[in-house]
Amino acid sequence: MGPAVPSTPPPEAAPGDDAAAAPIIRVEGLTAGYDDFVLLKDVSFDVRPGEVFVILGGSGCGKSTLLKHMIGLYEPMAGHVFIDGDDIVTAEGDARKSILRKIGVMYQSGALFGSMTLLENVRLPLEEYTELDNEAIDLIGRMKLELVGLEQFTGHLPAAISGGMQKRAAIARAMALDPMILFLDEPSAGLDPITSASLDALIRRLAENLGVTFVIVTHELASIFAIADRVIMLDKRKKGIIAEGDPRVLRDTSEDPWVRQFFHREPDAVAA
Amino acid sequence: MAALAIRDTDVGRVLALSGRLDANTIRDVWRDARRALAESSGRPVVVDAAAVDYCDGAGIALIVDLLRIGRREKRDVEVANLKPAFVALLNQFDVGVLDHDLDPEPKRRPAVEEIGAITAGVWHDIREQVEFVGETVAALGYAVRHPSTVRWRDVWVICERVGADALPIVALISFLLGVILAFQSAIPMKKFGAEIFVADLIGLAMLRELGPLMTAILLAGRSGAAFAAEIGTMKVNQEVDALTTMGLDPVRFLVTTRVIAALLMTPLLTLFADLVSLLGGALTLQSFSIPFITFVHEVEGIVDFSDFMAGFVKSFIFAILIAGIGCLRGLQTSAGASSVGDAATRAVVSGIILLVVVDGVFAVVYFFLDI
Numbered sequence: 001m002g003p004a005v006p007s008t009p010p011p012e013a014a015p016g017d018d019a020a021a022a023p024i025i026r027v028e029g030l031t032a033g034y035d036d037f038v039l040l041k042d043v044s045f046d047v048r049p050g051e052v053f054v055i056l057g058g059s060g061c062g063k064s065t066l067l068k069h070m071i072g073l074y075e076p077m078a079g080h081v082f083i084d085g086d087d088i089v090t091a092e093g094d095a096r097k098s099i100l101r102k103i104g105v106m107y108q109s110g111a112l113f114g115s116m117t118l119l120e121n122v123r124l125p126l127e128e129y130t131e132l133d134n135e136a137i138d139l140i141g142r143m144k145l146e147l148v149g150l151e152q153f154t155g156h157l158p159a160a161i162s163g164g165m166q167k168r169a170a171i172a173r174a175m176a177l178d179p180m181i182l183f184l185d186e187p188s189a190g191l192d193p194i195t196s197a198s199l200d201a202l203i204r205r206l207a208e209n210l211g212v213t214f215v216i217v218t219h220e221l222a223s224i225f226a227i228a229d230r231v232i233m234l235d236k237r238k239k240g241i242i243a244e245g246d247p248r249v250l251r252d253t254s255e256d257p258w259v260r261q262f263f264h265r266e267p268d269a270v271a272a
Numbered sequence: 273m274a275a276l277a278i279r280d281t282d283v284g285r286v287l288a289l290s291g292r293l294d295a296n297t298i299r300d301v302w303r304d305a306r307r308a309l310a311e312s313s314g315r316p317v318v319v320d321a322a323a324v325d326y327c328d329g330a331g332i333a334l335i336v337d338l339l340r341i342g343r344r345e346k347r348d349v350e351v352a353n354l355k356p357a358f359v360a361l362l363n364q365f366d367v368g369v370l371d372h373d374l375d376p377e378p379k380r381r382p383a384v385e386e387i388g389a390i391t392a393g394v395w396h397d398i399r400e401q402v403e404f405v406g407e408t409v410a411a412l413g414y415a416v417r418h419p420s421t422v423r424w425r426d427v428w429v430i431c432e433r434v435g436a437d438a439l440p441i442v443a444l445i446s447f448l449l450g451v452i453l454a455f456q457s458a459i460p461m462k463k464f465g466a467e468i469f470v471a472d473l474i475g476l477a478m479l480r481e482l483g484p485l486m487t488a489i490l491l492a493g494r495s496g497a498a499f500a501a502e503i504g505t506m507k508v509n510q511e512v513d514a515l516t517t518m519g520l521d522p523v524r525f526l527v528t529t530r531v532i533a534a535l536l537m538t539p540l541l542t543l544f545a546d547l548v549s550l551l552g553g554a555l556t557l558q559s560f561s562i563p564f565i566t567f568v569h570e571v572e573g574i575v576d577f578s579d580f581m582a583g584f585v586k587s588f589i590f591a592i593l594i595a596g597i598g599c600l601r602g603l604q605t606s607a608g609a610s611s612v613g614d615a616a617t618r619a620v621v622s623g624i625i626l627l628v629v630v631d632g633v634f635a636v637v638y639f640f641l642d643i
Contacts, residue, residue, distance in 0.1 A: 114607075114608030115608070129295070136334075136337065139333050142373075143332070151370075154375045155373075155375040158608065159606065209357040
């Protein structure tokens with residue numbers, strides 16, 4: 001195990017308000033890439049408990065790569081990622097399992113198990129990690145699917161529903177165990193505006209009422225302004241963070257041309 | 273930890289929940305609460321959540337379950353003193369909706385309907401196979417008339433995967449087949465002093481039947497499954513749709529190249545398998561004091577050109593069957609990872625069945641033609 005930061009108690013105060021609160025995620029000096037190619041160099045930042053934290057940046061800047069390092073899918077070239085005080089980079093066996101129990105992940109493609117119905121997909125983590133009886137697991141699974149508006153599709157296979165519905169079902173599965181932290185990779189992409197807005201409202205509700213921390217990779221500006229407490233913006237030229245803070249403040253006051261270009265949806269002329 | 277206290281008052285029963293209600297703590301509380309509700313003899317029940325410190329989705333599910341039971345049994349069940357943050361979570365759910373499954377699994381069909389559906393499925397599959405054969409023959413005919421339209425670079429790559437990469441497994445199986453056949457037949461033949469005729473048996477059996485058939489079965493398991501999985505994945509990823517919308521015929525693009533590659537490679541692999549199995553037989557017979565040159569002379573004496581051609585011609589037909597059925601199963605893939613697996617399985621199973629059936633047809637035809 002690597003060095004540890006203090007563990008975070010269950011949230012009670014309004015989430016994300018206390019900037020001095022111990023971070024629930026701490027990324028320290030993370031260097032990541034593929035083979036010899038370095039995509040992110042010496043990246044460090046904190047995520048506070050209960051906040052909705054958004055990772056932004058242009059295509060190919062390493063947003064999804066950063067997310068995959070944060071959830072322990074990839075091993076970094078250097079650096080550490082602490083989840084609630086424990087280093088996911090060095091954790092193995094039960095220690096790693098205990099960290100993974102605290103997080104839920106929604107992948108860009110949904111990644112639902114094709115041979116299982118939606119309800120079975122959501123039931124799976126509950127069956128594996130809890131000792132609740134069958135009826136209780138069934139009810140929780142159906143409630144999660146109701147949360148994302150799929151109560152009428154519990155018995156459907158993923159292949160029988162649309163891409164947007166698959167994404168919502170994947171969010172329901174990620175929420176099955178009510179994890180402390182939810183990682184969402186492009187949750188709004190491919191969703192209609194109404195569903196997207198409902199999803200934003202759900203994220204805010206879970207963050208505010210349950211203190212769930214969200215780490216979200218998204219490009220959707222409307223979503224970012226609706227849900228984000230804080231954002232970091234990555235840039236592929238600098239191989240790291242070029243801006244960090246409240247997205248509304250960054251939009252209105254940032255003097256960095258890339259940040260302005262992103263938030264004002266300006267074409268790539270600035271790059272010239 | 274979560275806890276449950278049960279109090280009976282003048283107006284009804286109070287189920288007082290307290291502590292942290294989450295998936296790890298509520299198992300026993302949930303069971304006790306259900307039992308307390310069932311034993312309340314129809315009196316009003318109040319779920320008092322004043323002492324609940326934390327309540328996540330599982331805790332809310334417990335409360336919803338109690339409300340749901342009350343609704344189902346037309347009982348007076350209400351929740352009191354739940355903190356506003358948790359009330360907001362509870363209000364997201366409609367107990368009426370959760371009271372029954374809105375998407376139950378369809379009931380099983382009656383047996384007669386089931387048999388009818390299976391028969392219709394088989395008939396549909398046969399029709400698709402016939403259509404596919406027609407399309408493939410047309411595409412191959414077009415390729416013969418217009419060789420420049422064939423994507424030869426793809427053909428060579430597939431040739432390497434089907435042919436060169438299969439050499440080790442074909443060599444191993446054929447060699448062992450020759451060895452086993454020689455051993456199993458030489459032991460009883462030796463009792464009659466007729467071990468020399470084992471060379472005749474191996475020569476005829478391998479060149480006419482086992483060489484082509486075993487090579488084809490190996491390729492059905494190896495390349496047929498690979499074709500089905502590859503094209504099936506392309507189908508799932510909508511790559512086949514992309515070809516269609518670009519105006520490119522998927523059969524010409526995907527099937528023709530594979531069938532041509534299989535047609536080029538299967539006969540060569542069959543030749544290779546014949547030679548290696550004869551080598552295996554010859555080496556085995558050395559242990560029965562039959563020299564290598566004697567084995568060769570014996571095989572030359574019994575196997576004529578028509579025997580060799582009887583096996584060699586079959587390998588071309590087998591090639592078309594293996595590649596065709598693999599590609600067809602791939603193109604029939606519906607959606608999802610499991611359907612790709614199904615396509616590969618069906619390619620191997622139906623490929624082997626077809627090989628055996630066609631081999632039987634060849635045996636009958638050769639018999640009547642006296643080949």
